[in-house]
Amino acid sequence: MSPFFSKKNDTPAEDAWFLPEDARKALLETFKALRDDVPLEVFTREGENDPYNDFLRKFVRDLGRLDAKIKPVYHTLDSDRARELQVTFSPTLCVVPGKYSLRYLGAPLGEEGRSFIQAILLASSGESHLSATSRQILKQLDEPRQVRVFVNPGCPYCPGQVFNAFKAAVERPDLVRAECVDSAQHTALADEYHISSVPHTIINDELHLLGLEQEEQFLVELVSLQSAQQILGDDEHEHEHDHDHAHHHHPPVEQVDVVIIGSGPAGLTAGIYCVRSGLKTVILEKLVVGGAVAITPVVENYPGFANIPGKKLMDIMAEHARGYCDIREGEEVEEIKLGKQVEIHTNRGIYATRAVLLCTGASWKKIGAVGEDTYSGFGVSYCSSCDGYLYRDRTVAVVGGGNSALTDALHLKNLGADVTIIHRRETFRAQQHLQDSVAKAGIPVLWNKEVLEILGKDNRVTGARLRDTVTAEETSLTLDGVFAAVGVSPNTALAQDLGVQLDEHGFIQVDRSMRTNIPRVYAAGDVTGGVQQIVTAIGEGSVAALSAFEDLAHPYWVQPKR
Numbered sequence: 001m002s003p004f005f006s007k008k009n010d011t012p013a014e015d016a017w018f019l020p021e022d023a024r025k026a027l028l029e030t031f032k033a034l035r036d037d038v039p040l041e042v043f044t045r046e047g048e049n050d051p052y053n054d055f056l057r058k059f060v061r062d063l064g065r066l067d068a069k070i071k072p073v074y075h076t077l078d079s080d081r082a083r084e085l086q087v088t089f090s091p092t093l094c095v096v097p098g099k100y101s102l103r104y105l106g107a108p109l110g111e112e113g114r115s116f117i118q119a120i121l122l123a124s125s126g127e128s129h130l131s132a133t134s135r136q137i138l139k140q141l142d143e144p145r146q147v148r149v150f151v152n153p154g155c156p157y158c159p160g161q162v163f164n165a166f167k168a169a170v171e172r173p174d175l176v177r178a179e180c181v182d183s184a185q186h187t188a189l190a191d192e193y194h195i196s197s198v199p200h201t202i203i204n205d206e207l208h209l210l211g212l213e214q215e216e217q218f219l220v221e222l223v224s225l226q227s228a229q230q231i232l233g234d235d236e237h238e239h240e241h242d243h244d245h246a247h248h249h250h251p252p253v254e255q256v257d258v259v260i261i262g263s264g265p266a267g268l269t270a271g272i273y274c275v276r277s278g279l280k281t282v283i284l285e286k287l288v289v290g291g292a293v294a295i296t297p298v299v300e301n302y303p304g305f306a307n308i309p310g311k312k313l314m315d316i317m318a319e320h321a322r323g324y325c326d327i328r329e330g331e332e333v334e335e336i337k338l339g340k341q342v343e344i345h346t347n348r349g350i351y352a353t354r355a356v357l358l359c360t361g362a363s364w365k366k367i368g369a370v371g372e373d374t375y376s377g378f379g380v381s382y383c384s385s386c387d388g389y390l391y392r393d394r395t396v397a398v399v400g401g402g403n404s405a406l407t408d409a410l411h412l413k414n415l416g417a418d419v420t421i422i423h424r425r426e427t428f429r430a431q432q433h434l435q436d437s438v439a440k441a442g443i444p445v446l447w448n449k450e451v452l453e454i455l456g457k458d459n460r461v462t463g464a465r466l467r468d469t470v471t472a473e474e475t476s477l478t479l480d481g482v483f484a485a486v487g488v489s490p491n492t493a494l495a496q497d498l499g500v501q502l503d504e505h506g507f508i509q510v511d512r513s514m515r516t517n518i519p520r521v522y523a524a525g526d527v528t529g530g531v532q533q534i535v536t537a538i539g540e541g542s543v544a545a546l547s548a549f550e551d552l553a554h555p556y557w558v559q560p561k562r
């Protein structure tokens with residue numbers, strides 16, 4: 001039974017609501033934006049995935065009761081309609097079939113509940129909401145595309161990739177069919193395609209794409225049936241030219257007071273403080289809102305919340321910040337130019353700003369084992385929130401001894417996986433509370449072991465070769481997956497291009513006001529090093545914003561006139 005079903009919902013009376021009251025309230029608001037009718041056709045077969053069938057029927061029934069424009073229709077898998085639409089899996093959900101080809105194989109659970117609501121809005125509006133560049137790219141498509149995005153319910157990156165596919169299908173309903181496949185429900189298909197990380201996108205059964213991509217990149221790949229790496233490899237110069245053409249051809253320039261790069265706790269807090277100080281502010285986020293916390297399974301040290309999934313905490317923070325400023329997801333900063341104003345060039349346009357806040361965070365490090373890259377996405381994972389669900393009845397190892405490793409191990413254990421922690425020393429560096437929880441959960445630890453090699457066969461991890469750091473003895477372990485949690489390194493590429501000074505550990509050097517060595521450039525959060533906690537990132541974000549406000553009013557870099 002999935003953790004996404006609550007006991008009390010197992011047998012509701014026919015007229016009882018399935019969705020909780022707060023969700024219904026939020027949906028009523030959301031559905032005010034509906035324009036055209038939205039037929040939702042549900043296909044099920046009794047005895048196949050019954051809990052999911054039941055979930056989907058009740059979910060869809062509630063939506064229909066909330067707004068008359070949503071029209072649920074129920075079919076069985078052996079109906080003529082199922083044959084007509086070539087539906088063969090139970091449960092399957094088709095959104096506005098006939099007009100669009102948008103479907104879910106498996107009930108949209110967890111994070112995918114969100115992409116489902118977005119899909120309804122998209123289909124009802126009839127507008128794809130693609131960027132101008134993306135629409136231009138998609139115009140070139142002249143043959144059919146079948147896009148399958150494999151997802152997991154807890155994966156914060158998955159809805160973004162599903163949405164990329166759905167937007168393409170709404171823009172080009174004549175040629176693009178898009179499917180979201182829950183790999184935990186449709187295990188047969190997931191196995192057939194060797195899915196071991198999500199989101200995993202397959203186009204025309206031919207092109208495999210791992211991870212969440214920016215809309216424009218995804219569309220180039222969709223149209224060309226080649227991965228971005230292949231396209232770059234084919235003709236680097238030609239691509240550079242395209243790139244120039246797409247991005248610097250009459251780009252719009254937007255005038256703001258502050259650009260915040262990154263939407264983790266530091267960036268979101270800075271956004272709230274900047275706007276409250278009266279500064280016109282945008283937050284640019286190259287992926288999805290929330291930063292590293294969004295993929296932290298559980299947070300237990302953020303005051304006010306004893307225990308909250310990282311994604312949920314960041315959704316709350318993002319909603320608060322959105323009340324003040326735009327958070328532009330999928331928009332990546334490519335270059336920052338210093339002049340009379342600061343010019344920020346992104347994949348979508350140009351900003352002229354008076355100050356910039358670097359809240360770019362840190363990225364996960366690799367273990368450095370042989371075979372790690374080969375099996376990355378095929379059993380080696382850096383995100384237990386994303387991929388853990390695929391391993392809920394399998395044997396996995398978590399590598400590392402810090403807060404992340406122990407949090408991940410507990411999450412995987414909770415999902416039902418057989419977990420072992422592999423640590424290179426004989427003591428953990430993680431907080432004592434987490435160490436106690438790991439001991440209590442009975443998670444075994446292999447102490448003093450380094451991972452020499454990730455073993456695998458046929459695109460799948462089969463184990464790991466370890467060396468004892470004390471005795472130098474080598475051993476092998478049979479595994480289905482390896483989750484790496486061996487620390488982070490700061491994302492300082494933009495800072496370095498600007499000439500921002502780094503400290504001896506490679507983090508951005510800041511003063512107590514979160515100023516860098518370059519006037520008008522501030523930094524906050526994990527990119528500045530330190531203890532790297534949510535609460536410190538938030539503190540730094542507020543300081544950076546208030547300093548920017550002070551400095552713009554009284555610029556310390558302007559010499560007083562005599």
Ligand code: NAP
Pocket residue numbers: 296366367368399400401402403404405407423424425428429450451485486487488530531532533
């Ligand atoms: P971390 O605290 O730097 O710990 C990294 C762990 O990986 C260490 O135990 C380290 O071993 C080990 N390690 C490093 N390189 C390795 C390698 N090549 N092979 C094997 N093991 C290796 O990193 P983190 O746990 O990812 O946390 C990052 C930051 O986020 C920290 O400041 C942490 O406090 C903060 N944080 C994270 C969470 C969370 O749940 N994700 C929660 C609270 C705070 P040694 O111990 O021997 O160095």
